[in-house]
Amino acid sequence: MPEQPVERRIRNFDEVPLGYTPEMAMEEASRCLQCPKPACVEGCPVRVNIPAFIAAIRRGEFEKAIGIIKETNSLPAICGRVCPYENQCEGACILGKKYEPVGIGFLERFAADYEREHSKLEIPPLPEPRGESVAVVGSGPAGLTAAADLAKLGHPVTVFEALHEPGGVLMYGIPEFRLPKRIVRAEVDYVRKLGVEIKTDVAVGLTLTVEELLREFGAVFIGTGAGLPNFMHLPGESLNGIFSANEFLTRVNLMRAYKFPEYDTPIRIGKTVATIGAGNVSMDCARTALRLGAERSIIVYRRTEQEMPARKEEIKRAKEEGVEFHTLSAPVRYVGDERGWVRQMICTRFRLGEPDESGRRRPVRIEGSEFPMDTDTVVVAIGQSPNPLVPRTTPGLKTSEWGTIIVDQEGRTSLPRVWAAGDIVHGDATVILAMGTARIAAASIHRFLTSPAGWPTL
Amino acid sequence: MNPRIRPGEPESYLARLRPHYFFRFSFFRHTFNFDCLKWMGYTILSKETLAPGITRFEIEAPLIARKALPGQFVIIRVTEKGERIPLTIVDTDPERGSLSIVVLEAGRTTKLLSSLEPGQTLLNCVGPLGRPTEINLYGEVACVGGGVGVACLYPVVRGLKQAGNKILTMIGARTAQLLIFEQELRRWSDELLVSTDDGSRGHKGLVHELLKRALEEGRRPNLVYAVGPVLMMKAIAEVTKPYQIKTLASLNPIMVDGTGMCGSCRVEVGGRMRFACVDGPEFDAHQVDFDLLLKRNQRYLEEEKLSATLHG
Numbered sequence: 001m002p003e004q005p006v007e008r009r010i011r012n013f014d015e016v017p018l019g020y021t022p023e024m025a026m027e028e029a030s031r032c033l034q035c036p037k038p039a040c041v042e043g044c045p046v047r048v049n050i051p052a053f054i055a056a057i058r059r060g061e062f063e064k065a066i067g068i069i070k071e072t073n074s075l076p077a078i079c080g081r082v083c084p085y086e087n088q089c090e091g092a093c094i095l096g097k098k099y100e101p102v103g104i105g106f107l108e109r110f111a112a113d114y115e116r117e118h119s120k121l122e123i124p125p126l127p128e129p130r131g132e133s134v135a136v137v138g139s140g141p142a143g144l145t146a147a148a149d150l151a152k153l154g155h156p157v158t159v160f161e162a163l164h165e166p167g168g169v170l171m172y173g174i175p176e177f178r179l180p181k182r183i184v185r186a187e188v189d190y191v192r193k194l195g196v197e198i199k200t201d202v203a204v205g206l207t208l209t210v211e212e213l214l215r216e217f218g219a220v221f222i223g224t225g226a227g228l229p230n231f232m233h234l235p236g237e238s239l240n241g242i243f244s245a246n247e248f249l250t251r252v253n254l255m256r257a258y259k260f261p262e263y264d265t266p267i268r269i270g271k272t273v274a275t276i277g278a279g280n281v282s283m284d285c286a287r288t289a290l291r292l293g294a295e296r297s298i299i300v301y302r303r304t305e306q307e308m309p310a311r312k313e314e315i316k317r318a319k320e321e322g323v324e325f326h327t328l329s330a331p332v333r334y335v336g337d338e339r340g341w342v343r344q345m346i347c348t349r350f351r352l353g354e355p356d357e358s359g360r361r362r363p364v365r366i367e368g369s370e371f372p373m374d375t376d377t378v379v380v381a382i383g384q385s386p387n388p389l390v391p392r393t394t395p396g397l398k399t400s401e402w403g404t405i406i407v408d409q410e411g412r413t414s415l416p417r418v419w420a421a422g423d424i425v426h427g428d429a430t431v432i433l434a435m436g437t438a439r440i441a442a443a444s445i446h447r448f449l450t451s452p453a454g455w456p457t458l
Numbered sequence: 459m460n461p462r463i464r465p466g467e468p469e470s471y472l473a474r475l476r477p478h479y480f481f482r483f484s485f486f487r488h489t490f491n492f493d494c495l496k497w498m499g500y501t502i503l504s505k506e507t508l509a510p511g512i513t514r515f516e517i518e519a520p521l522i523a524r525k526a527l528p529g530q531f532v533i534i535r536v537t538e539k540g541e542r543i544p545l546t547i548v549d550t551d552p553e554r555g556s557l558s559i560v561v562l563e564a565g566r567t568t569k570l571l572s573s574l575e576p577g578q579t580l581l582n583c584v585g586p587l588g589r590p591t592e593i594n595l596y597g598e599v600a601c602v603g604g605g606v607g608v609a610c611l612y613p614v615v616r617g618l619k620q621a622g623n624k625i626l627t628m629i630g631a632r633t634a635q636l637l638i639f640e641q642e643l644r645r646w647s648d649e650l651l652v653s654t655d656d657g658s659r660g661h662k663g664l665v666h667e668l669l670k671r672a673l674e675e676g677r678r679p680n681l682v683y684a685v686g687p688v689l690m691m692k693a694i695a696e697v698t699k700p701y702q703i704k705t706l707a708s709l710n711p712i713m714v715d716g717t718g719m720c721g722s723c724r725v726e727v728g729g730r731m732r733f734a735c736v737d738g739p740e741f742d743a744h745q746v747d748f749d750l751l752l753k754r755n756q757r758y759l760e761e762e763k764l765s766a767t768l769h770g
Contacts, residue, residue: 162584162715162717163584163715163717164535164542164581164582164584172715172719200582201582201583201584202521202584203584203585203587203717206525206585206586206587206717207521207522207525207584207585207586208521227717227718227719228718228719229719229720229721231721231724231731233731237731238724238725238726238731238750238754240753240754240756240757243721243722244720244721246719246720246721247714247720247721247722250714250715250719250720251714251720255541255542255714256539259539260761260765261761261764261765261768261769262539263539263540264537264539264540264541264566264567264765265541265542265714266758266761266762266765268757268758268760268761339753339756340750340753340754340756387717387718387719388718388736389717389718389736
């Protein structure tokens with residue numbers, strides 16, 4: 001897929017991969033073997049009928065292709081950009097065993113973009129509205145998916161979002177150069193066109209409680225995500241210039257701080273930006289820092305590149321753009337100046353020990369290996385915890401010791417008529433995993449609302 | 459038993475609102491779609507200039523108004539390109555479905571907000587955010603406010619008074635002209651003391667000196683509540699510490715989302731990192747690192763100046 005050249009893209013916030021032309025897409029689609037037992041579908045958390053949509057692209061029937069995708073995936077333009085295909089559909093592709101797998105992700109993106117750019121956004125025929133309405137809490141990937149699925153089944157759905165723009169992490173978290181916000185808006189508009197009402201500025205737990213929603217709606221779906229930033233609780237972590245990844249990205253993405261002073265929300269960036277952690281969010285932060293004008297952008301990670309949780313593609317792009325990687329090291333404290341701004345990060349070195357439960361080799365601190373690193377901006381990107389706002393204000397909603405909501409295999413919580421899915425259930429993960437669990441919960445909600453069933457006790 | 463509510467079961471809580479709101483809702487639960495949010499234009503119902511640069515707005519926001527408790531705040535946005543800024547809910551009128559905020563013209567957003575007129579709307583308003591003040595029967599409570607924080611003091615004073623406490627209120631401003639909410643606070647206070655930096659009203663000096671004097675004279679409130687500039691709250695904490703009087707301070711750090719998502723508002727309380735937006739905004743003043751808060755609040759001073767100059 002053609003890309004924006006490195007030297008140009010690190011100066012702008014435009015998207016990096018430029019997308020297939022119709023000819024390229026048809027050519028790529030012709031590589032698909034059309035397996036009778038497609039492994040790629042098994043690899044997809046939302047079970048898109050991949051061979052069918054690829055066959056449609058090969059025939060040049062692009063509208064038909066997107067129709068097939070949208071049967072199971074309401075946010076294809078987003079998934080075609082941020083899904084870790086290499087571990088899912090493309091990872092399972094038979095061709096990939098010997099050659100390159102079919103570019104399923106890029107093809108999905110192509111089909112979605114083609115539809116949007118040719119303004120042929122088609123709304124599938126919707127069934128007659130059914131009586132019972134559903135409240136969806138949170139408008140991120142999980143909430144939008146559940147809302148779209150339920151709307152397609154004919155349920156009146158209202159989505160509640162605490163921020164001023166719907167989209168959740170798609171809006172505040174993932175940067176413009178990886179997922180343009182106009183695309184998120186278009187996908188949200190599609191969900192709206194399915195008849196879903198989206199109410200912004202409603203913080204469920206504060207403005208309205210789940211209890212109140214249960215009085216007005218037949219069912220409540222909670223998809224409030226992993227919005228609580230983790231800190232390392234090191235000395236000096238509250239110095240100026242140290243951000244959580246969430247604050248850094250929210251300022252830049254949701255509030256458009258990269259366009260300050262045209263937009264009112266500022267962000268201050270130093271010459272050297274150190275990002276702690278090596279997940280996808282960390283790569284986003286490190287690459288955003290370059291685009292904001294940082295001279296050096298450094299990823300600091302306590303294991304090695306092999307253990308990095310980020311997608312290989314993201315690591316590759318970050319490297320191309322000049323992000324430096326300092327592996328086997330992590331900060332232990334921060335040193336600031338008299339005005340309270342961070343100036344130095346004291347790090348310690350690690351070596352890899354025995355593998356832990358996750359199968360990754362455990363980092364072991366090397367005593368006495370402390371070394372200073374000069375930096376004037378630090379982004380702490382070591383993961384997010386489940387958003388506590390709803391669990392805290394919903395009596396009877398059972399949560400785990402990590403703060404995730406406990407659900408059964410259908411997404412049912414300990415409260416009757418309340419379902420949950422996405423990061424609030426499984427901890428911070430990928431967009432597509434949240435969508436997958438949301439689909440299961442939406443199906444369960446539909447079954448419940450159409451055929452009164454008992455509520456299992458958790 | 460089928461847990462689903464059927465028509466005819468307990469009425470919508472919204473129906474308990476005034477009839478003119480009720481008519482805006484659907485009468486049928488089955489087609490109920492929170493229509494009340496549709497007209498949530500956050501219209502400015504009234505505007506009043508309290509002092510030069512200090513304006514009180516009454517804003518239509520019924521969902522927030524019916525929930526708001528003393529000590530809570532909203533986050534508002536004025537324009538599409540605007541910032542999200544936190545403002546304390548100073549008063550509510552659940553009957554009218556409105557809440558009041560008091561705005562001090564300081565930066566770009568507050569200037570813009572202050573220029574709005576009744577009938578115009580805010581773009582966004584979310585709340586009520588933060589944990590409400592713990593309104594208990596403490597006995598005697600000293601409530602201290604400085605600057606525009608005096609307005610934030612009002613709902614707390616009223617709540618504490620209604621709970622049966624004896625209220626000693628102390629308010630301070632730079633000059634008499636900038637004193638706000640004096641009459642309102644007097645109504646709910648057993649005693650009200652005033653200080654101005656220039657001596658144009660009441661005690662000449664800072665408001666914590668009033669508290670210090672009261673304590674030296676032998677007054678022993680069971681609780682001291684402080685809201686105002688960081689340095690004022692720090693001074694209050696220092697005054698009450700030797701007397702070991704429980705002291706609460708309502709902190710005002712820089713926020714972005716206000717729902718615990720970004721950590722911009724993190725403060726250190728007793729050596730622990732806390733988020734003012736969800737864990738606060740009130741904390742034990744003796745445990746708060748006010749110097750850190752002061753520094754963190756100056757993070758974007760230069761950008762604020764630039765923005766103010768550019769936008770006139």
